[in-house]
Amino acid sequence: MRQKLVAGNWKMNLTYPEALALVGEITSLAGEAGAASAPTVVICPPFPFLHAVGQQLPPASNFHLGAQNCHQKESGAFTGEVSAKMLASVGCEYVILGHSERRQYFREDDELLGQKLKAALAAGLKPIFCVGESLDTREADETFKYIGKQLTDGLFHLSNEEFAQVVIAYEPIWAIGTGRTATSAQAQEVHAFIREQIARAYDAQAALDTTILYGGSANAQNAKELFSQPDVDGGLIGGAALKAADFTTIIQSF
Numbered sequence: 001m002r003q004k005l006v007a008g009n010w011k012m013n014l015t016y017p018e019a020l021a022l023v024g025e026i027t028s029l030a031g032e033a034g035a036a037s038a039p040t041v042v043i044c045p046p047f048p049f050l051h052a053v054g055q056q057l058p059p060a061s062n063f064h065l066g067a068q069n070c071h072q073k074e075s076g077a078f079t080g081e082v083s084a085k086m087l088a089s090v091g092c093e094y095v096i097l098g099h100s101e102r103r104q105y106f107r108e109d110d111e112l113l114g115q116k117l118k119a120a121l122a123a124g125l126k127p128i129f130c131v132g133e134s135l136d137t138r139e140a141d142e143t144f145k146y147i148g149k150q151l152t153d154g155l156f157h158l159s160n161e162e163f164a165q166v167v168i169a170y171e172p173i174w175a176i177g178t179g180r181t182a183t184s185a186q187a188q189e190v191h192a193f194i195r196e197q198i199a200r201a202y203d204a205q206a207a208l209d210t211t212i213l214y215g216g217s218a219n220a221q222n223a224k225e226l227f228s229q230p231d232v233d234g235g236l237i238g239g240a241a242l243k244a245a246d247f248t249t250i251i252q253s254f
């Protein structure tokens, strides 16, 4: 179901007390965002804080808990790893997969991401699946070709039912954490392209129903302009998700 959605990716930041303070501030500042018209808000803290942060989210509200990664297996001898089933058991409903930092620093490729997607879906989690091009790819005018391949190889192997659970995040790598945001026209162009590819791989209804987020230096100043684009359904927010006032402004930018 297509929805307005803002997800905060806290990455590897904060201590436990800081995480509790931040979620407390966000929920009290954005309290009125519990109105029916409010966007879905997904808070994605580091693993050790998930349960406690989840406990601070107002029950039966527009606030939901998400994780930043999961392992592809359900359980077993994988020291240091966390399964999708474990995440679901502490209250997670979403999981970010395919973030460019995971692709780059942890060598996560389409095959592995395919397994992670299946594991997440089997555990009842909704994947927030990230795609996005590097600056070199953009400057070589190969953005559409690159994103098209990421979608085909990484995502379009899912069945219609599985795909219906997925949120897509377009995150140009050159915009992540750099302060350099895509213009709203650049974001809209790629989002429209992604929707076209979904229509080709599935059908027109699936394309209309898919939630597509923009991520990459989105902030309290530019969110309104980005979210006003017809194919931009919200944002995946990194740095600005760590500042309660800024994140609240972003939530209220529709």
Ligand code: PEP
Pocket: 009, 171, 175, 176, 177, 178, 179, 215, 216, 217, 218, 236, 237, 238, 239, 240
């Ligand atoms: C991200 O890492 O998902 C992200 C969008 O980061 P930032 O907002 O800091 O660019």
